[in-house]
Amino acid sequence: MVASSSSAGSVAAAVQGLAHDDTVSGLQVYIVGGAVRDALLGLPAGDRDWVVVGAAPEEMTRRGFIPVGGDFPVFLHPRTKEEYALARTERKSGRGYKGFTFYTGVDVTLEQDLQRRDLTVNAIACTPDGQLQDPLNGARDLEARVLRHVGEAFAEDPVRILRLGRFAARFAEFRVADETMALCRRMVEDGEADALVPERVWKELSRGLMAATPSRMLDVLAQSGALARVMPELQEVAMVGQDLDRAAAREQPLPGRYALLCRLTPERDALARRLRVPGECADQARLLPSMLEALHAVDAEDQLGLIERTDGLRKPERFLAMLDAATVVATTNADAWRARLDEARGVDAGAIAKQHSGNPGEIKAAVRAARLQALQSLRH
Known part of the structure; x- marks a missing residue:
């Protein structure tokens, strides 16, 4: 199915100037995924990913493309440095997100490549001149504001539950299709979420925390049952979810948002170890409760004690960052604390x-x- 001419026109405007050059002339190439989705939504264009149909690796290198792929052939354009991946299919061969074998033969079609993707809104392709190829009705789901899985193959990769949560956090006006949530629950019940490794959990969680409505990611993970598997220590999810949305509205940086996520979790250190979070995030999560307890201190001894406990004398930038995070959930005179820190230092x-x-x-x-x-x- 090719999308409507009006939709195609909106994408054509977003990808204008991408006419074939000598490197890609004669190749069957398509822009895929997020760049097409965001163009249809009228959002700023980000990085473009390309898929190449009907070409062999040898043909790509002969044209000057630079191979960078590990598990499957991915190439960098020699001038634009954009990624061009050969169309591929994948088959489940083991547990977890690494348990796949890939096939990238010249006979793989564009539709077969799109069918291996996670959500229909991410499975829309576009030619360099703006012609949409949408066999899975992703444009229709975009218009309906629905996040829907492409097919049953979604269940083969547990990272997709995390990605679903991240997209829900980014696109707050989108709802998760009932059948997609049901599939996520089944995946968790089957133990697929238990195969998630800390690095992948943190990668998706951190991106979800930095989205416009982080609470929606927590909601998706909680409703699917995945939250209890990947972050069993986390407490008071509904309350901290509201905190995170306020932090997002104030454009708080990641360490402060993570600290707010953990502020009601007694086992925050254990959670940081489980997720292998960066040191700055773990430090702010550990120290934020002390700041919240002493924000209204009026005695100089208590004020200095807070500055010392949070290492504000040596790391004033971190102290001020945590102060900003604290004001998301507590009313205080932040200027007064900045003055106290300056005086002590x-x-x-x-x-x-x-x-x-x-x-x-x-x-x-x-x-x-x-x-x-x-x-x-x-x-x-």
Whole structure:
């Protein structure tokens, strides 16, 4: 099925200027996936991925394409550096997302390649001159705002549950088709989600956290049953989901969003180890509860204690980042805390050390006393 001329026209405008050059002249090539989807939605164009039908690897290298694929042939255009993958089919050969064998013969059709993709909205192809090829009715699902799996092969890759959640978080106006959610539940019940490795979980989770409505990813994972498998430590999902949506509206960076995700989870350190999250995310998740507990401290001793516990003296940028995250869920005078941090860090520890050079054991206490005095002066 070829989509309507009006739809094709909108994509043609988005991909204008992609006329064949000598490198691709004579090849049967199509733009596929997200670039086509986003063009149809009127969203800014991102990276373009191409699929090549009816070509062998030898033909690609002869034309100057640079091979970069591991499991299957993928090539970089020698000038644009865009990815061109040979059309392929895949067959389940083991458990988990790596359990596949691929076939990339010259007889693989475009429709066969599209049928191996996850969602119909990601299975639309487009020629360089803007002609849509949509055998799986992805454009129709785009218009209906539905995230629907392409076919039963969706169940062969558990990463697709995570991707479904990520797309739900990105496209808040889209609903998940009932049959797709039912299939995800069946996958979890069959143990497919147990084969997910931490790196893939974190990759998709982090992208979902940075989407416009992160709570929807948590909803999808919870409804499918996958959340309890990949993040069993996580607590109070509904509440932190609302926090995350507010953080997204404020364009908070990833470490702060992850810290908010974990703020009501006592086993946040165990969760960080499970997911192998980056150190900055794990650190902010560990320290944010301390900040939330002491945000309303009025005593200089308590204020300095918070700055010390969160290592704000050495890492002021992190302290301020966590302060921004904290204001998502608590009302406080952020400017006052910035002033306190500046005052505490403004104490000249070197000068104090010189004053106590004859008795080095007094230096630490003297520096701290000076910081306390500086914080107390702010209240007058």
